[in-house]
Amino acid sequence: MSFPTVEIAGIEKRFGRTQGLAGVSFELGRGITGLLGPNGAGKTTTIQMLLGLVTPTAGSIRVFGLDLATHREEILQQVNFSSTYISMPYSLTVEENLWVVAKLYGMRDVQRRIDEVLKKVEMEDSRAKVTRRLSSGQMTRLALAKAILTEPKILFLDEPTASLDPDIAHKIRALLKEVRRSAGLSVLYTSHNMKEMEEMSDRIIFLQKGRIVAQGTAQEITQRFGQRDLEDVFLKLARER
Amino acid sequence: MGYGPESPSCRWRIAYRLWPIAHRLMKIHRISALVQRHLFLYRRSLPRLMEIFYWPFLDLVVWGFITMYLMRHQGELPGVVTFFLGALILWDVLFRAQQGITISFLEEIWARNLMNLFASPLTPGEFLAATMVLSIFKVTAVAVVMATCALVFYDYNVFIIGLSLIPFVLNLIIAGWIIGVLTTSIIMRFGQEAEVLAWGMVFLFQPISCVFYPIEILPKWLQAIAWGNPAAHIFEGMRGVLNTSVFPAEHLAWAMGLNLLYLVGMVGWFHHTFNVCKEQGLLVRVGE
Numbered sequence: 201m202s203f204p205t206v207e208i209a210g211i212e213k214r215f216g217r218t219q220g221l222a223g224v225s226f227e228l229g230r231g232i233t234g235l236l237g238p239n240g241a242g243k244t245t246t247i248q249m250l251l252g253l254v255t256p257t258a259g260s261i262r263v264f265g266l267d268l269a270t271h272r273e274e275i276l277q278q279v280n281f282s283s284t285y286i287s288m289p290y291s292l293t294v295e296e297n298l299w300v301v302a303k304l305y306g307m308r309d310v311q312r313r314i315d316e317v318l319k320k321v322e323m324e325d326s327r328a329k330v331t332r333r334l335s336s337g338q339m340t341r342l343a344l345a346k347a348i349l350t351e352p353k354i355l356f357l358d359e360p361t362a363s364l365d366p367d368i369a370h371k372i373r374a375l376l377k378e379v380r381r382s383a384g385l386s387v388l389y390t391s392h393n394m395k396e397m398e399e400m401s402d403r404i405i406f407l408q409k410g411r412i413v414a415q416g417t418a419q420e421i422t423q424r425f426g427q428r429d430l431e432d433v434f435l436k437l438a439r440e441r
Numbered sequence: 442m443g444y445g446p447e448s449p450s451c452r453w454r455i456a457y458r459l460w461p462i463a464h465r466l467m468k469i470h471r472i473s474a475l476v477q478r479h480l481f482l483y484r485r486s487l488p489r490l491m492e493i494f495y496w497p498f499l500d501l502v503v504w505g506f507i508t509m510y511l512m513r514h515q516g517e518l519p520g521v522v523t524f525f526l527g528a529l530i531l532w533d534v535l536f537r538a539q540q541g542i543t544i545s546f547l548e549e550i551w552a553r554n555l556m557n558l559f560a561s562p563l564t565p566g567e568f569l570a571a572t573m574v575l576s577i578f579k580v581t582a583v584a585v586v587m588a589t590c591a592l593v594f595y596d597y598n599v600f601i602i603g604l605s606l607i608p609f610v611l612n613l614i615i616a617g618w619i620i621g622v623l624t625t626s627i628i629m630r631f632g633q634e635a636e637v638l639a640w641g642m643v644f645l646f647q648p649i650s651c652v653f654y655p656i657e658i659l660p661k662w663l664q665a666i667a668w669g670n671p672a673a674h675i676f677e678g679m680r681g682v683l684n685t686s687v688f689p690a691e692h693l694a695w696a697m698g699l700n701l702l703y704l705v706g707m708v709g710w711f712h713h714t715f716n717v718c719k720e721q722g723l724l725v726r727v728g729e
Contacts, residue, residue, distance in 0.1 A: 215722055248725050251560040255719045273562045281560055289478070289552040296481045303474030304561045330485075346557070 204229050205354055205386045206250065211259030213245055213410075220245045221410040223259070228354070232380060232387040234401030236394075236430070238438040241407040243390045244285075247356045250388070251281055263354065277305060282347035283358035287339065290332035294323060294342055297331060298349055305350040313349060320375060321345045337368040344372060348379055354386045355379075361396060369393075373400060394431040404430070408437055467567050475563070475571035479545055480578075492540075493582045497533055501587055504529045505595050524683055525653060526597045528676065530587045532652045534610055535672060536643050537583045538617025539624065541576020542569070543639040546625045550633075550727055559724060565715045569708060572625075573618055580614055602679055605688050609675050612693070615700040616671045620646060622707040626714040632727050651676050671699040 204227035213220035221242045226233075235243045248254040250261060252272050261268040263275045288297045295314060302310040318324045321341040326334065334342060340360065347355055360376070361369040373396065380387055391397055397404060398418040406414040406421065414421050414437075418430050425433045483489050508525040549555045558568065591597040600606060624642040628635045649663065650672035656664055667673040678692030718724040 213722075220722075245722070248556075248722070251556075253556060253560055253719065253725050254722045255716070257720075273564065276560065276562045279560075283556070285553075286556045287553045288557065289482075289548075289554050291486060291552075292478070292481050296478075300474050300478040300481075301557070301561070303477070304471050304558070304563055306468060306470050306562075 205264060206388075207262040208246075208250075209260050209262075211246075211249060211256040211261065213242075213249065213254065214257045219410055221249075221256075224407070224410070224412055225259075226405055226412065226415065228386045228388060230384050230386055231402035232376075232389050232400050234397045234404040235388055235390045235407065236397055236404055236434065237407035238434070240409075242410040243407055244283075244358055246407070247281065247283075247358050247388065247390070250356060251279065252276060278353045279356070280347045280350050280352040280354075281356035281358070282340075282343040282360050284340070284343075284360070284362045285358065286343070288331055288342060288346065291330065293328050293330055294318070294334070294345075295327040297342065298346060301346050301349055307350060313351075317345045317349045320348070320379075322371070336363050337365065340364055340368070340372065344375070352385070355388070357387060357389045359391055360389070361391065361393065369396070376400065394429065394434055398430050406433070406437065413437060467564070467570060468562075471561075471563050471567050472571045472574065475558075475568065476574050476578075479548065479571075479575050482548070492544075493579060494586055497537075497583045497587050498590060500529065500533060501526075501590050501594075505591070508595070524680065526591050526595060527599050527602065527679070527683075528652045530584065530591060530599050531610065531613055531676070531679070532647075532650075533583055533587060534580050535613045535617045535620075535650070537580045538576045538614040539621040539643045540617075540639065541579045542572040542618060542621030543624045543628070543642075545572040545575050546628065547636060547639055550628075550636075555727060556725055565712055566708070569622065569711060572621070576618065576621065577614065580617075584610075602682050605682050605693075606679075608693055609679055609696070612671060612675050612696040612700055615704060616675070616696075617643070619671075619700065619703045619707050622704075622711050626707075626711045629718055629727055630714050630723065632723070646670060646672065649673060655680060668695075669699065671696040671703070674699070 206228035208227070209225050210223050211221055211225070212223055224242070224246065235246065237243050245254060249256055250263075250268075252268055252275075255269075263271075264278065266275055268275055292300070295318075298314045298317065299310060302313060307313060314327075315324075318327055321344055323338060323341055323345065326338060331339070331342065340363070344360060347357070357376070361372050364372065376387070377400070379385060389397075389400060391400075401418065404415065404418055404421055405412055414424060414433075416424070422429055422433055425436060427433045427436060504525060511525065549558060559565075588599045591599060620643050624638050627638055649659070649667040649670050651659070651667060652672075656667055656673055656677050659667055674692040674696040678689035678696070681687065681689040681692065715724070718727070
């Protein structure tokens, strides 16, 4: 792995009596790292902590060598995310939404960048559309456009292809691969689509009950658990719960 | 022109030195982005336009009739009676200043946009600053509508209070911000169930703000509480202007001092609540 951009050391998260994460440590370098695990394993909590939205109970998160707790602004300037569970203001048009995001990140030459990104996600014709009128596929592409708009060095993608038809999902994956190749991004990616995980991820981290139970390439993980593919590994681990 | 600490050139030098610090603490482009984000909404939203034009207008009509009624039956106290209209307009300034902050926060919750904002470099302080700027826009629009309607429909000129109105209105806006930040912190901490406070919280302060009656009407124990409320000093001060035409510097000083104290405390409390919400994972679930 290249020089780590993100270093997570022993993070724990307790919500009252519930243990969300229990001593998770990993590093992210360039390329796509898949974060896999059944519902409630701690994937979303991990991403929320990396975005500074949830404070760890213990442990540390360092990004570009800086502590997230004390260098939030500098770090978040280089980070963006997309999540199926978050939307953008419905009453604003596609372009207005992207304009606000660009300004929040202090971007210059905003119009040129919005044009570029809308072209990338094939939404040039929808720029004046009010967001509430978008289809779920367009909504996902807008979320992705928002995530890549600010030219981040680190991208967190929480189920970016959920609820998409295979054609759009394929286009999104192709787009992500292209973005990663051209920008040398570090991407942390969650999905419940195992085939997608195998296709997209250079490395996979498998979370269960807030702990890392396996990490490596898809091939290494399937071999280690003696299964045919990642889906079988997932089913085996999920049913052991 | 001198070169002492009060001289213009010295003030410019101080401003020049302070600018990089202010710039590090807050970024104008982020604040303007958030302000613009909300202004975009007004282009095509009837309910939001109603909030500025219709509801204040309705308030004015209802209270206008009450005032006319009282004038007919208590003709011996016309100064006090016409004060009702002025008090109503100024009460609305306080109310809209509070709503400018709280409704902006609720808009983000309803749009499920809080995560997008707080996962960006935007700081909680910048967020509050943007909502305060928005509240000034709202208050200005509301005040213009109400003052114009009062003049046209009831021949009541709110500016009869004179220039002393300006510092009092500014203090009312700050008092509204304080209640707004308090309400926003509670909504952030307790979520959707506390949303109703966005409309109701300010009315909790109305009895001790002494908007429509002098403070001596209150029982002694409540008077003691009311004197701790900046809005009570403002309304009491303005009654003083109408009755005696003497500028109530003491009331203004009290209002400013209390506002400053509460605003600093409330902004500190907002930051504390923000951190508590991050620790308890509430920030990402606030709209649920």
